[in-house]
Amino acid sequence: NAGVTQTPKFQVLKTGQSMTLQCAQDMNHEYMSWYRQDPGMGLRLIHYSVGAGITDQGEVPNGYNVSRSTTEDFPLRLLSAAPSQTSVYFCASRTTGGVRGDTQYFGPGTRLTVL
Amino acid sequence: AQSVAQPEDQVNVAEGNPLTVKCTYSVSGNPYLFWYVQYPNRGLQFLLKYITGDNLVKGSYGFEAEFNKSQTSFHLKKPSALVSDSALYFCAVRDYGNNRLAFGKGNQVVVIP
Numbered sequence: 001n002a003g004v005t006q007t008p009k010f011q012v013l014k015t016g017q018s019m020t021l022q023c024a025q026d027m028n029h030e031y032m033s034w035y036r037q038d039p040g041m042g043l044r045l046i047h048y049s050v051g052a053g054i055t056d057q058g059e060v061p062n063g064y065n066v067s068r069s070t071t072e073d074f075p076l077r078l079l080s081a082a083p084s085q086t087s088v089y090f091c092a093s094r095t096t097g098g099v100r101g102d103t104q105y106f107g108p109g110t111r112l113t114v115l
Numbered sequence: 116a117q118s119v120a121q122p123e124d125q126v127n128v129a130e131g132n133p134l135t136v137k138c139t140y141s142v143s144g145n146p147y148l149f150w151y152v153q154y155p156n157r158g159l160q161f162l163l164k165y166i167t168g169d170n171l172v173k174g175s176y177g178f179e180a181e182f183n184k185s186q187t188s189f190h191l192k193k194p195s196a197l198v199s200d201s202a203l204y205f206c207a208v209r210d211y212g213n214n215r216l217a218f219g220k221g222n223q224v225v226v227i228p
Binding site: 090107 | 166205218
């Protein structure tokens with residue numbers, strides 16, 4: 001299994017541009033989520049999904065959109081990039097039940113810079 | 116709302132000495148508690164978790180953590196630190212039945228040779 005994969009690894013945008021961060025998992029996990037990591041602030045939840053067709057907001061959803069059309073994929077869209085969105089973005093997945101259900105697996109991250 | 120506090124920004128320890136990284140939590144119900152480690156320019160790796168049962172949990176790379184309900188703490192420990200343990204450590208908590216995982220700010224651990 002590849003686990004959780006993210007593309008791209010690095011991205012530089014200009015203010016106002018839009019882009020999509022890709023996330024995929026091959027573990028058939030129901031639950032997927034997006035976090036951003038900023039120095040001294042830990043990880044903050046942006047959006048999450050408990051299954052295909054179901055998404056919900058986390059702590060810091062403004063400026064981001066998500067959709068979940070398949071179990072495997074959970075893309076994060078930046079509609080109009082702002083310098084405040086400069087961060088490292090992590091995608092994560094887990095099952096929603098069972099002995100292994102509570103361990104969350106993380107992707108390698110996308111480092112985004114908005115100029 | 117669930118939350119986690121990691122009171123120390125950085126923990127310095129000499130190689131071979133015991134390592135402790137502190138974590139306290141706040142939840143409304145029974146907690147699920149986790150420790151993750153992040154090496155430079157990498158994603159988070161799972162170390163260990165407490166769901167129920169024995170308060171002392173053993174995990175990867177010789178780490179363990181003790182769940183203390185009365186003190187609402189879940190401190191991470193390792194009896195003898197290695198230079199390779201130098202990394203960023205995150206504590207996280209989730210209420211049973213709640214899908215959201217709340218992370219602490221992280222502790223930078225520096226193991227000095």
